[in-house]
């Protein structure tokens with residue numbers, strides 16, 4: 001099999017040949033058709049993750065690791081213990097694989113397992129390879145009826161938006177929800193809020209094009225974050241504060257805005273990883289009964305629910321630019337320089 005593999009920090013990925021894995025036990029071999037390229041792939045290639053204020057999280061990968069976690073393809077072969085998946089099935093791969101043994105994994109939270117290895121982040125090979133070895137059939141979710149080039153991104157950007165939305169208590173058409181950031185994740189979130197839950201969120205961004213896209217995706221109101229009195233406008237539009245605010249940016253400017261825009265008892269949900277330090281008046285957390293909650297992709301159960309919604313046509317499509325897999329390095333550069341609209345998706349050639 002062929003793959004575009006890690007060749008050291010900041011080095012271009014290298015085209016490499018590996019023996020095609022043979023699935024054992026409950027493993028599944030997937031022939032990759034499409035794999036979305038994510039900002040986190042660019043971080044992985046850099047070998048570090050910027051936490052802001054000069055702090056880094058080192059990502060010590062050995063050379064030869066194959067990234068890519070937004071995987072769509074068809075089952076090529078299955079191990080002898082596989083019962084529900086068969087060759088030829090079209091599947092999306094849930095990549096957030098945990099160790100399977102810790103308390104988090106046993107409680108259904110393997111996506112935040114501290115010793116797990118996600119597919120495309122150490123568990124080899126990921127979707128920048130033309131085949132992916134899935135460690136257990138339960139990570140393969142049927143994708144029939146979903147546009148193939150859109151499908152893989154449900155496992156990352158789609159699930160991240162959906163996972164955050166699922167944290168809003170008593171969500172319904174009456175809910176007053178503020179969304180900060182109308183980039184890829186935000187637009188997906190606005191679309192899901194509007195189509196699945198009947199909510200028309202109030203959306204803040206600093207870019208006119210993105211605010212227009214937010215309106216088209218189902219925003220009830222939009223607020224230009226560069227303007228004066230942003231918080232006052234949010235208070236007005238929510239009638240005294242939001243039930244929930246989702247921060248898809250996660251900067252030292254957006255996070256306090258999410259917090260202050262809440263009503264008494266409201267919940268701020270932190271998703272974005274822009275970085276910086278969160279500063280809020282500590283006493284207000286207590287006095288106003290507010291909560292701040294982190295959200296990171298989503299559980300397997302959330303993912304199955306999201307895929308079912310996508311199969312029913314309820315998840316908005318995102319613009320996709322298809323690129324041949326051999327352009328993986330160029331795509332990562334484009335992502336770093338903000339030249340990708342929507343999702344860049346690699347297409348693998350199979351003879």
Ligand SMILES: [Zn+2]
Nearest residue numbers: 038040156157
């Ligand atoms: Zn991702």
Ligand SMILES: [Zn+2]
Nearest residue numbers: 099102105113
């Ligand atoms: Zn675990």
